[in-house]
Amino acid sequence: MSMVSETGRGRAIPQPSIAAEGVPVWDPVVRVLHWALVIAFAAAWGLGKFGPDQMTLHFWAGYAVAAIVVIRVIWGFVGSQTARFTSFVKGPRKVFGYAREMTSRRPSKTLGHNPMGALFIVGVLIVLAMQILSGLLADPEDYINVGPLAQYVSSDVARQALALHEPLSTLLLAMVAVHILSIVFYRLYKKEDLVTPMFTGRKKID
Numbered sequence: 001m002s003m004v005s006e007t008g009r010g011r012a013i014p015q016p017s018i019a020a021e022g023v024p025v026w027d028p029v030v031r032v033l034h035w036a037l038v039i040a041f042a043a044a045w046g047l048g049k050f051g052p053d054q055m056t057l058h059f060w061a062g063y064a065v066a067a068i069v070v071i072r073v074i075w076g077f078v079g080s081q082t083a084r085f086t087s088f089v090k091g092p093r094k095v096f097g098y099a100r101e102m103t104s105r106r107p108s109k110t111l112g113h114n115p116m117g118a119l120f121i122v123g124v125l126i127v128l129a130m131q132i133l134s135g136l137l138a139d140p141e142d143y144i145n146v147g148p149l150a151q152y153v154s155s156d157v158a159r160q161a162l163a164l165h166e167p168l169s170t171l172l173l174a175m176v177a178v179h180i181l182s183i184v185f186y187r188l189y190k191k192e193d194l195v196t197p198m199f200t201g202r203k204k205i206d
């Protein structure tokens, strides 16, 4: 798009351009849910690992994560274009094609999630759901921190859920670490700022 317009006398006048202001990329629901998830996940993880023995607060943080995940999945079907799973989940060919471009020191120029980011998103939503379900079903047999759904399953299932809950939390931590390192990689190596658009909703393009 042209950044200048010619007057009758041939003088160039600067025009506000899409390159400078950016184009809309993330709707408010995506942004609010993302930062709410960051806070609720950190609270659930921290309270699970380091919180008081009575885990009421941990449970509530876990329910907040559950609500966010459910709303995000619904939004993935009915939300704005870039929020929809159909717009960013891609098959193996696109994912490998994109992976081959990873080492080029250029911004990806994807308006929306790139095919590899999409893998993380789907993966993290699935593992979060497993974490929540295992917590809901877990019975640590201490008569205090019993998951609210443990009474509806056999004690074997409740024990297995408990056994899964801790390893899943470590897996999630590792996934989040990769997520954050990728964002730093984009910033430093590919010179692409992904974080600002997650706050402002707009992304600058060439």
Ligand code: HEM
Residues within 6 Å of the ligand: 041, 044, 045, 048, 049, 055, 058, 059, 061, 062, 063, 065, 066, 128, 131, 132, 133, 134, 135, 136, 137, 138, 139, 140, 145, 146, 147, 148, 162, 165, 166, 169, 172
């Ligand atoms: C994303 C959400 C969640 C995360 C990240 C998370 C994380 C954790 C962590 C790190 C621990 C400590 C594990 C250990 O070191 O032994 C823990 C324990 C526990 N969590 Fe969660 N949790 C989540 C959701 C839930 C939910 C929704 C419930 C149930 C309503 C729940 C129930 C429990 C219980 C019962 C324990 C105690 C297990 C024990 O006593 O050994 N969690 N959680």
Ligand code: HEM
Residues within 6 Å of the ligand: 030, 033, 034, 037, 038, 041, 042, 072, 083, 112, 113, 114, 117, 121, 124, 125, 176, 179, 180, 183, 194, 195, 196, 198
């Ligand atoms: C301070 C830490 C974090 C930062 C700076 C951060 C930053 C970002 C950015 C920039 C994006 C957009 C990526 C793109 O352009 O495609 C994104 C997406 C996403 N992040 Fe994070 N993130 C953080 C922590 C987390 C955590 C802890 C989780 C989950 C437990 C998470 C889950 C997600 C998900 C699910 C998306 C997809 C957003 C959507 O479409 O709804 N992030 N994050």
